[in-house]
Amino acid sequence: MSVSPTRNPGTELRPEWFEDVQVNRTAAERRAAAITASRTVKKNYQAAWLLRAIQCIDLTTLAGDDTPGRVRRLCAKARQPVRPDILEALGVDNITTGAVCVYPTMVPHAVKALEGSGIPVASVATGFPSGLTPLPQRLAEITYAVGEGAHEIDIVITREHVLLGNWQALYDEIRAMREACGEAHMKAILATGELGTLTNVYRASMVAMQAGADFIKTSTGKETENATLPVSLTMLRALRDYGELTGHAIGFKPAGGLRTAKDALAWLALMKEELGNRWLQPDLFRIGASSLLGDIERQLEHHVTGRYANAEHHALS
Numbered sequence: 294m295s296v297s298p299t300r301n302p303g304t305e306l307r308p309e310w311f312e313d314v315q316v317n318r319t320a321a322e323r324r325a326a327a328i329t330a331s332r333t334v335k336k337n338y339q340a341a342w343l344l345r346a347i348q349c350i351d352l353t354t355l356a357g358d359d360t361p362g363r364v365r366r367l368c369a370k371a372r373q374p375v376r377p378d379i380l381e382a383l384g385v386d387n388i389t390t391g392a393v394c395v396y397p398t399m400v401p402h403a404v405k406a407l408e409g410s411g412i413p414v415a416s417v418a419t420g421f422p423s424g425l426t427p428l429p430q431r432l433a434e435i436t437y438a439v440g441e442g443a444h445e446i447d448i449v450i451t452r453e454h455v456l457l458g459n460w461q462a463l464y465d466e467i468r469a470m471r472e473a474c475g476e477a478h479m480k481a482i483l484a485t486g487e488l489g490t491l492t493n494v495y496r497a498s499m500v501a502m503q504a505g506a507d508f509i510k511t512s513t514g515k516e517t518e519n520a521t522l523p524v525s526l527t528m529l530r531a532l533r534d535y536g537e538l539t540g541h542a543i544g545f546k547p548a549g550g551l552r553t554a555k556d557a558l559a560w561l562a563l564m565k566e567e568l569g570n571r572w573l574q575p576d577l578f579r580i581g582a583s584s585l586l587g588d589i590e591r592q593l594e595h596h597v598t599g600r601y602a603n604a605e606h607h608a609l610s
């Protein structure tokens with residue numbers, strides 16, 4: 294796919310791009326399973342893929358008991374996600390995670406802790422995770438987070454608009470959110486586990502991109518069902534169709550429940566198979582995760598030393 298390097302400006306609402314699309318769940322499940330089964334990444338390649346996965350992680354804390362101290366520790370981990378001796382053995386200079394993702398009131402603490410690192414701060418906003426506060430308040434939350442220095446905003450959509458097929462209302466709210474984001478890049482969380490069908494997932498993805506989303510993201514991490522491979526495949530197909538229709542490259546962020554190195558490898562394989570290597574870069578691919586890094590570091594250590602360290606050696610992940 295040939296794509297424009299400029300930011301997605303969105304389009305008018307174009308229901309004709311998605312209204313007739315029907316996604317077959319069985320076919321999506323079969324294709325997702327085939328991709329992950331056919332691609333076993335071996336030894337050295339596996340370490341390289343895991344390092345790439347780290348560079349694409351939005352290292353996240355979204356808990357009711359978050360404190361500035363926890364956010365600072367998370368930011369320290371984002372700056373140095375892998376122990377220096379493991380990196381040295383792999384012959385790699387320090388790498389960082391793709392971003393740090395926090396609640397709006399934690400943004401100033403993250404911005405300060407990441408100063409000079411080049412690591413962007415992402416903030417959830419718009420009544421995360423349910424999105425059920427009045428629109429002016431949801432927009433004000435974006436304005437607040439951007440004002441505090443957030444570089445990226447992860448918005449949530451009103452699931453009701455999807456469930457009722459009210460595409461204009463969905464488009465209008467996401468458009469307003471994109472405007473409130475200004476220069477900050479906007480990731481649209483669809484909360485796919487609450488959208489009922491894969492057909493709805495495809496349609497909501499398309500509306501979010503038409504309304505100017507820079508990324509489409511599966512889940513908040515708080516739904517009963519979070520990121521799955523068939524849902525991700527459906528979103529990637531929408532993303533590819535949008536790219537072919539407009540020439541704009543949209544990013545993808547699976548989030549919620551990704552906890553193991555094996556999960557990270559499965560999603561990298563999906564990205565590579567469906568979209569190619571260009572979508573294995575942090576400007577177009579992020580993994581939203583609060584507890585994935587620990588297992589990746591563990592697997593890298595095993596790769597280097599041939600054994601697993603105790604879990605407490607990988608303290609915060």
Ligand SMILES: O=C[C@H](O)COP(=O)(O)O
Nearest residue numbers: 514548549550581582583
């Ligand atoms: O956006 C990121 C998610 O909230 C993280 O979910 P998780 O805690 O299941 O990794």
